[in-house]
Amino acid sequence: MTIENILSPWAQNVSPSPTLAVDAKAKALKAAGEDVCGFGAGEPDFDTPSFIKEACAQALADGKTKYAPAGGLPELRKALAQQYQDYGVLEEANPAQVVVSPGGKYSCYLAILATCGPGDEVLIPAPYWVSYPEMAKLAGATPKFIFAGDDQGFKVSAGQIEETLSANTKLVILNSPSNPTGCLYEKAEMEAIVELACRKDFLLMSDEIYEHLLYDDAEHHRPASFSKEAAERVITVSGFSKTFSMTGWRLGTLVANPTIAKAVASLQSQTTSNATTFAQFGALAAVQDWDQAMQAVQDMLVHFDRRRLKLLEGLQAIEGISCLRAQGAFYLFPKIAELGLRSEEFSARLLEEEKVAVVSGHAFGAEGYVRLSYATSDEVIEKGLDRLSRFAMSLD
Numbered sequence: 001m002t003i004e005n006i007l008s009p010w011a012q013n014v015s016p017s018p019t020l021a022v023d024a025k026a027k028a029l030k031a032a033g034e035d036v037c038g039f040g041a042g043e044p045d046f047d048t049p050s051f052i053k054e055a056c057a058q059a060l061a062d063g064k065t066k067y068a069p070a071g072g073l074p075e076l077r078k079a080l081a082q083q084y085q086d087y088g089v090l091e092e093a094n095p096a097q098v099v100v101s102p103g104g105k106y107s108c109y110l111a112i113l114a115t116c117g118p119g120d121e122v123l124i125p126a127p128y129w130v131s132y133p134e135m136a137k138l139a140g141a142t143p144k145f146i147f148a149g150d151d152q153g154f155k156v157s158a159g160q161i162e163e164t165l166s167a168n169t170k171l172v173i174l175n176s177p178s179n180p181t182g183c184l185y186e187k188a189e190m191e192a193i194v195e196l197a198c199r200k201d202f203l204l205m206s207d208e209i210y211e212h213l214l215y216d217d218a219e220h221h222r223p224a225s226f227s228k229e230a231a232e233r234v235i236t237v238s239g240f241s242k243t244f245s246m247t248g249w250r251l252g253t254l255v256a257n258p259t260i261a262k263a264v265a266s267l268q269s270q271t272t273s274n275a276t277t278f279a280q281f282g283a284l285a286a287v288q289d290w291d292q293a294m295q296a297v298q299d300m301l302v303h304f305d306r307r308r309l310k311l312l313e314g315l316q317a318i319e320g321i322s323c324l325r326a327q328g329a330f331y332l333f334p335k336i337a338e339l340g341l342r343s344e345e346f347s348a349r350l351l352e353e354e355k356v357a358v359v360s361g362h363a364f365g366a367e368g369y370v371r372l373s374y375a376t377s378d379e380v381i382e383k384g385l386d387r388l389s390r391f392a393m394s395l396d
């Protein structure tokens with residue numbers, strides 16, 4: 001065995017997460033004593049609501065430290081099935097159609113692995129979340145991209161998807177509200193895509209991990225709820241990380257037709273077994289006391305919204321930068337192309353020269369843009385904007 005062939009084709013093909021890399025670099029600079037303004041993080045900066053933590057601590061105290069069924073705690077699956085029936089995603093509250101996994105990321109991966117293989121194409125609207133193409137490759141499938149810039153609100157149309165379809169298209173990925181753009185699809189835009197999926201016979205994975213982080217009275221739409229046929233071909237993925245500031249808990253969800261849900265649970269049973277048992281009791285408390293859970297989210301949203309508007313206003317005031325008013329998640333995705341640098345060089349130099357960490361649009365399949373997360377303090381936003389403005393002026 002040589003050093004060249006020691007790794008599998010899967011390991012050789014996969015790229016490490018660029019968003020985690022930026023965050024790690026910013027944290028390393030901070031640890032070395034540098035005053036870094038970090039806009040790289042993809043996680044809320046609040047603590048998990050205390051009633052959720054208490055339910056988990058109680059579960060630990062009660063000895064809930066053993067394996068759980070692979071698909072998730074029966075009471076959590078049942079509560080989620082009820083919730084998804086209320087949303088109109090499930091016709092009946094059938095827990096067998098719900099899987100609880102170790103994170104939304106793993107739910108996405110299992111959705112792709114359960115439905116796509118060699119020869120299949122996965123259509124990914126760009127700008128995209130960095131993990132989708134890698135997951136498609138790990139499943140042996142081929143990722144294909146459709147680009148939508150700021151001129152179309154970063155949203156692909158059904159027409160664009162139709163033009164890109166081939167006989168091998170198996171799955172199209174939707175992510176609304178989106179990482180990295182924060183943009184949301186309108187109901188009519190989603191309906192047109194679902195109608196196309198039914199007419200052209202492909203599956204949809206709807207990644208709704210940011211579904212509760214909405215501003216300006218924007219509404220989230222669940223494509224699986226549009227019709228009985230839609231519910232059959234849409235795999236709905238979500239999780240607790242972003243909504244309840246539970247990124248480290250590793251808890252994701254997946255809702256699909258019984259065939260796909262069963263396959264996902266089987267894949268999970270052979271790979272990770274179950275999501276951590278006592279963590280699931282924390283999630284159960286959130287779903288069972290939804291009013292309290294949503295109140296906690298509202299409290300976080302007040303801060304997110306204030307920061308969003310501060311960052312948006314600051315970015316729009318910088319000459320050479322334009323930015324859409326995104327209505328979801330906690331990201332803004334300004335265009336920096338006019339400043340004359342490729343986005344990778346822009347973000348590298350910004351970190352080097354001004355100690356401001358942003359993620360290059362290149363990582364999301366969108367050259368000419370950068371992603372800023374406003375899951376950070378008002379102070380960092382203000383200081384970061386001053387530095388960004390100085391950096392932009394230095395490029396003249």
Ligand SMILES: Cc1ncc(COP(=O)(O)O)c(C=O)c1O
Binds near residue numbers: 103105129178239
């Ligand atoms: C679009 C999107 N989907 C899924 C996830 C996965 O979240 P987690 O695995 O923490 O639940 C993320 C996290 O960054 C994301 O941005």
